[in-house]
Amino acid sequence: MTTTNPDTTAPRSSFRFHPKLWIGAAMLLAFPALGTAMGQANWGPEDFAAMTLLLAVLCGAIEAALHFLDAPRWRIGGIMLAVLMFLTVWAHLAVGIFD
Numbered sequence: 001m002t003t004t005n006p007d008t009t010a011p012r013s014s015f016r017f018h019p020k021l022w023i024g025a026a027m028l029l030a031f032p033a034l035g036t037a038m039g040q041a042n043w044g045p046e047d048f049a050a051m052t053l054l055l056a057v058l059c060g061a062i063e064a065a066l067h068f069l070d071a072p073r074w075r076i077g078g079i080m081l082a083v084l085m086f087l088t089v090w091a092h093l094a095v096g097i098f099d
Contacts, residue, residue, distance in 0.1 A: 021062060025055040050093060058086040 029051055035041030065078030 016067070018063060018066065021059050025059050029055060054086060054090060054093075058082055061085075 029048070032041050032043050032051070033048070036043045061082035062079050065075050065082065069075045069078050
């Protein structure tokens with residue numbers, strides 16, 4: 001027979017998926033697709049694949065920061081680090097350093 005002790009802390013909550021984050025990333029990817037369809041942007045399949053990978057890593061890093069970091073200041077720092085790394089790689093790819 002198992003008994004529960006009310007003084008113990010509850011187990012860590014399970015993973016919480018943040019769909020608004022992923023929908024926002026999909027919308028960011030939809031803008032260049034719309035521009036390409038209208039003839040205003042010149043993106044190829046490799047550009048969409050690179051941006052999809054970058055956005056997926058960014059969203060995964062934000063989800064990980066929200067799930068694994070407990071203190072709000074650590075969460076904010078983790079999210080800021082992920083966004084800063086995303087913007088750095090994106091800027092380097094935009095000017096062609098990583099060709």
